Amino acid sequence: MQFNHQSAVVTGAGVGIGFELCRRLVLDGASVILNDIDPHLAASAAKKINEEAGADRCISIAGDTGEIEIIKSLVGQAVERFGKLDIVIANAGITLFGDFLNYKPEAFYRVLQVNLGGSFFLTQQAAQVMKGQESGGSILLMSSVTGHQAHRNLAAYGMTKAALEMLVKNLVIELSPLRININAVAPGATLKERTIGDEGYEKTWSRITPMGRPATTKDIADAALFLVSNNARHITGQSLVVDGGWTSVSPEPF
Numbered sequence: 001m002q003f004n005h006q007s008a009v010v011t012g013a014g015v016g017i018g019f020e021l022c023r024r025l026v027l028d029g030a031s032v033i034l035n036d037i038d039p040h041l042a043a044s045a046a047k048k049i050n051e052e053a054g055a056d057r058c059i060s061i062a063g064d065t066g067e068i069e070i071i072k073s074l075v076g077q078a079v080e081r082f083g084k085l086d087i088v089i090a091n092a093g094i095t096l097f098g099d100f101l102n103y104k105p106e107a108f109y110r111v112l113q114v115n116l117g118g119s120f121f122l123t124q125q126a127a128q129v130m131k132g133q134e135s136g137g138s139i140l141l142m143s144s145v146t147g148h149q150a151h152r153n154l155a156a157y158g159m160t161k162a163a164l165e166m167l168v169k170n171l172v173i174e175l176s177p178l179r180i181n182i183n184a185v186a187p188g189a190t191l192k193e194r195t196i197g198d199e200g201y202e203k204t205w206s207r208i209t210p211m212g213r214p215a216t217t218k219d220i221a222d223a224a225l226f227l228v229s230n231n232a233r234h235i236t237g238q239s240l241v242v243d244g245g246w247t248s249v250s251p252e253p254f
């Protein structure tokens with residue numbers, strides 16, 4: 001129960017990596033605000049987690065993390081219901097594929113709003129609370145290998161993920177004196193509800209990933225939860241790539 005008596009907010013957590021993060025935090029003792037833009041998904045995810053944990057420590061709050069009012073309510077509700085805020089994981093991120101030459105401003109600004117704005121302002125609101133806590137807090141941003149390597153049709157998305165990694169470095173200056181550490185995890189291809197059972201996806205990523213398979217949500221959660229745990233209390237400003245070695249090798253000439 002390494003997160004016993006801790007309070008957390010995780011965004012974009014109705015399914016996928018965010019869901020696994022909330023599930024593991026609750027099973028390990030934390031009280032969690034689970035956010036998703038889809039109200040039904042948010043509610044059913046929290047119910048599922050509470051049933052598995054035999055607890056009532058997962059509360060769903062639906063809303064778009066691109067909206068500052070939602071962000072304020074996630075942080076405000078965590079403090080109101082749990083009395084403090086120890087861990088924040090800005091997990092919500094959207095991928096709007098498209099070639100650069102025809103990419104639409106609406107898509108561009110939406111990707112920036114959710115991936116950058118959502119993470120930036122959630123971090124800001126959380127830090128405002130954490131700075132008043134003796135124990136400070138821990139913040140994690142969800143990056144991607146596409147912030148490290150070029151990926152076709154993902155110029156805007158990859159750009160936001162690279163920017164998030166600069167943000168965690170930059171914020172070391174202002175957040176360290178407040179006893180807040182901030183890091184990022186950069187997942188590679190990760191199997192989730194949408195891609196489990198997609199034979200092509202799993203086969204392709206198993207072929208091109210040095211470790212021979214895509215990541216599972218557990219692989220990503222293991223790394224992410226380490227970075228928000230007490231074991232990582234002296235680690236800040238770092239980005240941890242979890243990709244089975246994919247970004248370490250260049251295409252081979254044979």
Ligand SMILES: NC(=O)c1ccc[n+]([C@@H]2O[C@H](COP(=O)([O-])OP(=O)(O)OC[C@H]3O[C@@H](n4cnc5c(N)ncnc54)[C@H](O)[C@@H]3O)[C@@H](O)[C@H]2O)c1
Nearest residue numbers: 012014016017036037064065091092093142144187189190
């Ligand atoms: N799955 C992967 O292969 C992969 C790889 C690298 C990075 N990532 C990153 O990890 C994070 C989670 O990815 P995933 O694939 O598990 O998520 P996902 O795409 O499956 O979405 C998870 C949830 O986020 C919700 N969501 C979308 N927009 C939202 C918003 N504006 N506000 C609140 N909720 C919103 C969706 O409704 C969904 O239920 C993202 O930041 C993503 O960019 C994922």
